[in-house]
Amino acid sequence: MAGRAYGPSARNALRSGPGADPAMAYVIAETCIDVKDGECTAVCPVDCIYEGGRMFYIHPDECVNCAICVSVCPVDAIFYEDDLPEASKPFIAVNAEFFEDDVTGWGAPGGLTEAFRTDQDHPAVEGWATDPTP
Numbered sequence: 001m002a003g004r005a006y007g008p009s010a011r012n013a014l015r016s017g018p019g020a021d022p023a024m025a026y027v028i029a030e031t032c033i034d035v036k037d038g039e040c041t042a043v044c045p046v047d048c049i050y051e052g053g054r055m056f057y058i059h060p061d062e063c064v065n066c067a068i069c070v071s072v073c074p075v076d077a078i079f080y081e082d083d084l085p086e087a088s089k090p091f092i093a094v095n096a097e098f099f100e101d102d103v104t105g106w107g108a109p110g111g112l113t114e115a116f117r118t119d120q121d122h123p124a125v126e127g128w129a130t131d132p133t134p
Contacts, residue, residue: 025063025081026070027095028056029088032077033128040069040078047111050098053119054128057098061108094122 028040032055040056041049048062049069058069058078070078079085081092098121099106109116 025060025095026058026065026067026078027060027081027084027088027091028058029077029079029084029091030055030128031075032056032073033125034130035075035077037074039072039074041112043068043072044112047113050106050109050112051117052098052121052125054121054125057095057122059099059108060096062110090124094124098122 028049034054036051036055038051038056041047041051045066045068046062046064048059048064050057050059055077065080067080070080079088084091097103099108103122104118104120106116
């Protein structure tokens with residue numbers, strides 16, 4: 001993963017405490033591609049879930065690990081980073097790199113707004129083959 005174009009956010013402080021790992025966050029995996037239900041964005045208390053063209057992305061420094069989004073995702077696409085299935089591990093980088101200069105260039109937007117919605121996706125998502133079965 002390339003170096004991040006943003007520093008730690010103030011929200012990252014909420015992830016402190018005994019045993020807390022401020023580098024950990026929830027990650028949206030490939031089952032979100034071409035589904036984009038959006039309920040996760042409605043329930044996120046810190047608006048750290050952003051809309052791309054084919055899927056949503058969690059900003060790793062804005063996520064406070066509350067897990068509310070996990071409970072509402074209809075396709076079970078959201079995982080705690082340590083719990084990602086092996087095949088989905090690349091989505092750790094996909095979510096983080098979405099905010100870097102090579103994709104959106106947003107850095108740390110500070111919360112989902114209309115200004116931070118796009119038709120762009122991470123290159124791995126843009127090239128993701130859709131399942132031909134209905």
